[in-house]
Amino acid sequence: MLAGLQMSLGMIGTLLATAPLALSAATIGWRASFLIIAAITCCIGTAIFFSLADESSGQPSTGRHSRKASPESEQSCARPQWGVSS
Secondary structure, eight states: OOHHHHHHHHHHHHHHHHHHHHHHHHHOOOHHHHHHHHHHHHHHHHHHHHBBBBHHHHHHHSSOOOOOOHHHHHHHSSSSOOOOOO
């Protein structure tokens, strides 16, 4: 049910985005429209990247993971998965 709701909302978003894109493509051309959309997407992505805080330190994220793996997490990777042994 949740997958169907997600698909429905995605399709509604696609339908709502069609009219503004068609208008801008008719006005300034399709290449300029896509360049503007790409620039807006990059700005939003950059804003999200710099606004998220690192969970462990509470500081803004630098984009690099400074946490090292604990011995427990390394051992869990070495265990057989899904009943398949090596």
